[in-house]
Amino acid sequence: MLAIFRRDLSAYFNSITVWILTAAYLFVSGLIFTLMVSNFVESSMGGPMSGRTPNIMDELVLGYQWWLGFLMIFLLPMLTMRLLAEEKRIGTLELLFTYPVNEWEIVLAKFFASLLTVLGMLGMSCISLAYISSKTPLDWTLVASGYAGLALMASTLIAIGLWASSLSASQVIAACITYGLAMMLWLMQLLDKFLPEKLTQGFGEDSKGIGSLGIMTHLESFARGNISSHDIVYYLALTLLFLFLTVRVLDSRKWRM
Amino acid sequence: MITASNLTKRFNEKLAVDSLSFEMAAGEVLGFLGPNGAGKTTTMRMLTCYFPPTSGTATVAGFDIYNDSKKIRQNIGYLPELVPLHPEMTPREFVGFAAAAKGVAHGDRKRFVEEALGRCNLLNVADQLISQLSRGYRQRVGLAQAIVNKPKVLILDEPTVGLDPAQILDIRTLIRDIAQHSTVLLSTHILPEVEAICSRVIIISGGRIRALDTPENLTKSLSSNQRTLVELGGVEDEVAAEALAKIEGVTSVGPSSPHHLWIDSPRGVDPRAEIAKMVVEKGWQLLTLQSQNMKLEDIFLKVVTSEATSEETREEVGGAV
Numbered sequence: 324m325l326a327i328f329r330r331d332l333s334a335y336f337n338s339i340t341v342w343i344l345t346a347a348y349l350f351v352s353g354l355i356f357t358l359m360v361s362n363f364v365e366s367s368m369g370g371p372m373s374g375r376t377p378n379i380m381d382e383l384v385l386g387y388q389w390w391l392g393f394l395m396i397f398l399l400p401m402l403t404m405r406l407l408a409e410e411k412r413i414g415t416l417e418l419l420f421t422y423p424v425n426e427w428e429i430v431l432a433k434f435f436a437s438l439l440t441v442l443g444m445l446g447m448s449c450i451s452l453a454y455i456s457s458k459t460p461l462d463w464t465l466v467a468s469g470y471a472g473l474a475l476m477a478s479t480l481i482a483i484g485l486w487a488s489s490l491s492a493s494q495v496i497a498a499c500i501t502y503g504l505a506m507m508l509w510l511m512q513l514l515d516k517f518l519p520e521k522l523t524q525g526f527g528e529d530s531k532g533i534g535s536l537g538i539m540t541h542l543e544s545f546a547r548g549n550i551s552s553h554d555i556v557y558y559l560a561l562t563l564l565f566l567f568l569t570v571r572v573l574d575s576r577k578w579r580m
Numbered sequence: 581m582i583t584a585s586n587l588t589k590r591f592n593e594k595l596a597v598d599s600l601s602f603e604m605a606a607g608e609v610l611g612f613l614g615p616n617g618a619g620k621t622t623t624m625r626m627l628t629c630y631f632p633p634t635s636g637t638a639t640v641a642g643f644d645i646y647n648d649s650k651k652i653r654q655n656i657g658y659l660p661e662l663v664p665l666h667p668e669m670t671p672r673e674f675v676g677f678a679a680a681a682k683g684v685a686h687g688d689r690k691r692f693v694e695e696a697l698g699r700c701n702l703l704n705v706a707d708q709l710i711s712q713l714s715r716g717y718r719q720r721v722g723l724a725q726a727i728v729n730k731p732k733v734l735i736l737d738e739p740t741v742g743l744d745p746a747q748i749l750d751i752r753t754l755i756r757d758i759a760q761h762s763t764v765l766l767s768t769h770i771l772p773e774v775e776a777i778c779s780r781v782i783i784i785s786g787g788r789i790r791a792l793d794t795p796e797n798l799t800k801s802l803s804s805n806q807r808t809l810v811e812l813g814g815v816e817d818e819v820a821a822e823a824l825a826k827i828e829g830v831t832s833v834g835p836s837s838p839h840h841l842w843i844d845s846p847r848g849v850d851p852r853a854e855i856a857k858m859v860v861e862k863g864w865q866l867l868t869l870q871s872q873n874m875k876l877e878d879i880f881l882k883v884v885t886s887e888a889t890s891e892e893t894r895e896e897v898g899g900a901v
């Protein structure tokens with residue numbers, strides 16, 4: 324499993340696509356960060372007169388992390404689409420199946436190679452925050468909590484992408500399926516607004532209704548620092564579900580007619 | 581080394597491989613010969629534990645394909661037909677990856693990789709990108725990844741397809757060299773290849789074994805006729821044919837090319853002496869007189885086409901009912 328993990332990781336490092344994606348991710352998030360900082364500075368200048376003290380964590384860091392998550396929805400499908408589809412297309416997957424490794428090892432190796440790559444990107448996005456923290460103190464525990472949420476959200480998106488990539492030998496199809504599912508999960512949170520209340524109200528007292536199926540909703544809890552078990556379970560369950568489905572797809576060659 | 585008993589693979593209603601049984605001793609080179617779509621690749625995929633058979637069973641290197649699939653995969657080397665390689669890697673990286681994935685112990689890995697590269701004559705291109713290598717070199721990288729774990733059994737699916745004649749000779753020499761250390765099962769639809777490297781041949785068509793023997797025995801047992809080729813001068817072909825047909829034991833005579841005639845006789849009857857005598861008596865010139873063995877190619881065609889015809893007939897009958 325380690326061998327496959329290392330091969331996939333080095334394939335990422337050798338791939339121009341990955342560097343372009345990373346550059347694009349950092350550029351766009353950096354741009355957004357700059358805009359947010361100037362907004363924040365403007366609003367804090369009017370602060371004392373308007374009678375409010377702006378909170379940098381709420382108004383800047385939270386928003387920045389929301390954007391980092393939101394951009395991942397667009398970025399990660401392009402990162403994961405090749406994982407299995409490409410190996411299927413050139414036939415190396417057939418070779419891999421005749422090596423003494425099982426399907427879980429293949430899937431987990433690829434999953435972790437992607438996850439580590441994405442964590443690298445997220446790590447680089449910290450630079451903006453590190454810069455700001457030299458001007459004004461930040462609550463780093465809260466920042467870390469937000470990043471933990473981002474990492475979990477990334478693992479969910481990667482698992483979905485990996486599954487989509489296992490379905491066909493076409494990277495384009497894989498990317499389309501991942502985009503479709505990721506958008507759907509994102510838009511879930513809007514359902515609360517559009518569906519009649521009866522339908523959206525969940526069971527129990529403080530349940531959040533159907534909107535809590537949205538992938539960005541849970542990210543917010545992390546960024547605000549009030550993590551509850553269902554936020555963690557939401558991401559982990561989706562990740563495991565799609566990893567499991569991927570293994571089933573790879574297994575299917577054994578019984579498919 | 582390999583025992584297959586009643587291996588059967590069914591895709592939907594199509595029977596790809598139909599109760600295939602054969603055995604292979606250690607050190608043997610067995611050739612799988614058959615037209616495209618005969619079930620060669622499917623059989624190999626079952627033996628390499630890529631997918632299980634619909635029914636029947638097999639053991640490879642002493643392990644059962646159902647219960648010990650992982651052990652089999654540790655002990656085999658497989659080269660699929662399309663030679664799948666990662667183009668962005670170098671041969672050294674790729675073979676190293678194969679060694680690691682196949683579970684070659686960390687301490688041995690470097691040595692095994694260098695050995696495999698050396699045996700496949702890849703050392704001078706070991707650090708170039710695979711995407712920049714020629715077809716022949718890629719084939720060798722494919723072979724190198726197959727032998728890197730020093731497998732007991734090597735399974736090669738059409739190892740020379742798509743190569744130029746010089747490369748084909750190269751790869752064949754390499755396979756013969758490898759065969760000294762492991763048991764080799766290879767498939768091909770090129771006949772001279774089988775004659776050149778294999779100690780035994782399985783002719784497979786329509787998912788079934790049509791013949792299984794050494795190339796020499798196949799040639800003997802399947803050629804019912806002995807054919808003699810003569811080239812004559814100083815006589816019209818038709819006249820000569822008529823006269824030659826009267827020789828005792830000759831069953832038929834026909835033209836093969838201008839001034840060349842083929843003469844068929846039952847196996848074991850050699851008409852050459854009689855032919856020479858007649859030519860001398862008639863005062864013709866004898867330019868060539870040659871006894872021809874039926875080539876594996878003819879046998880292959882005979883076996884495969886006769887099966888195809890009988891299958892067609894069967895289908896027609898089925899359709900009528």
